[in-house]
Amino acid sequence: MTTTTLLEGTGLGKSYGGVRAVDGVSLRLSAGEVLGLIGPNGAGKTTLVDLLDGAQPADRGTLSIRGRRLTGPPSRRARAGLARTFQHPHLALDLTVRENILLGAAAPRLAGIGGLLGGLAAGALRPAGSRFDATLRQVAGALDLGDLGRRCGDLTLGEQRLVEVARAIAQRPSVLLLDEPFAGADATGVAAISEAVRAVRAQGHGIILVDHNVDIVASLVDRIMLLRSGTVVFDGDPAECLASPEMQDVYFGTGGENVVA
Numbered sequence: 313m314t315t316t317t318l319l320e321g322t323g324l325g326k327s328y329g330g331v332r333a334v335d336g337v338s339l340r341l342s343a344g345e346v347l348g349l350i351g352p353n354g355a356g357k358t359t360l361v362d363l364l365d366g367a368q369p370a371d372r373g374t375l376s377i378r379g380r381r382l383t384g385p386p387s388r389r390a391r392a393g394l395a396r397t398f399q400h401p402h403l404a405l406d407l408t409v410r411e412n413i414l415l416g417a418a419a420p421r422l423a424g425i426g427g428l429l430g431g432l433a434a435g436a437l438r439p440a441g442s443r444f445d446a447t448l449r450q451v452a453g454a455l456d457l458g459d460l461g462r463r464c465g466d467l468t469l470g471e472q473r474l475v476e477v478a479r480a481i482a483q484r485p486s487v488l489l490l491d492e493p494f495a496g497a498d499a500t501g502v503a504a505i506s507e508a509v510r511a512v513r514a515q516g517h518g519i520i521l522v523d524h525n526v527d528i529v530a531s532l533v534d535r536i537m538l539l540r541s542g543t544v545v546f547d548g549d550p551a552e553c554l555a556s557p558e559m560q561d562v563y564f565g566t567g568g569e570n571v572v573a
């Protein structure tokens with residue numbers, strides 16, 4: 313069986329002052345694959361996601377999506393098929409759930425915050441009867457978001473995470489980057505996000521899932537990359553990763569970063 317490579321990074325690196333946050337990481341994500349990214353606090357997981365979506369420029373390394381070089385700011389990468397969620401949700405808190413999700417659906421067409429605000433003012437997010445409404449109903453229904461007219465600032469952190477996942481999925485990305493989507497989510501939220509991950513995967517898209525809950529990650533992913541001090545120390549089968557000496561060493565050995573949060 314041939315697999316289509318969606319995302320490929322080679323020798324990615326990023327330093328902050330003297331700290332090598334990401335130190336020569338190479339990765340490959342195939343169509344219909346969920347890749348788990350785990351590691352203790354400070355291992356470089358979020359920085360790696362930042363390098364993938366362009367939130368931070370890489371010091372070195374190359375990145376491609378569907379065989380095409382992927383460069384530039386997040387807005388350009390969104391148009392190329394990448395969407396992400398953040399460790400701390402980046403929602404427009406004064407807007408409703410519906411408006412935030414529709415912003416996501418429109419994001420690849422509307423470059424940058426200026427474009428998004430312009431699109432909002434121009435009515436791009438009032439597409440009654442358009443495919444946006446179909447997207448909205450589909451995504452919101454799958455994630456069980458409840459009343460879409462609620463202001464996002466009035467939601468719990470767990471609910472905000474669900475909205476952010478919905479917004480990212482509404483972009484219909486070929487690669488979805490989820491940074492700690494389960495943090496602060498209750499059991500219902502965990503189940504909803506897990507279901508969304510399976511649905512996106514079943515559509516042949518790729519997902520990179522970062523989370524500290526190793527058991528949930530292992531139950532959802534096809535492969536795990538274990539990071540330590542910015543480098544990959546294990547890349548392979550989830551069950552093998554959990555049982556590996558590298559895993560023991562990273563989380564329970566001496567000389568590592570902080571223990572898992």
Ligand SMILES: Nc1ncnc2c1ncn2[C@@H]1O[C@H](COP(=O)(O)OP(=O)(O)OP(=O)(O)O)[C@@H](O)[C@H]1O
Pocket residue numbers: 328331332333351352353354355356357358359360399
């Ligand atoms: N903007 C920044 N400026 C300076 N140092 C940073 C910055 N972002 C990350 N770092 C440092 O880079 C290293 C990797 O951090 P990163 O947040 O990527 O790790 P992480 O694995 O996502 O950790 P956590 O699980 O706690 O979120 C850490 O030493 C961190 O202090």
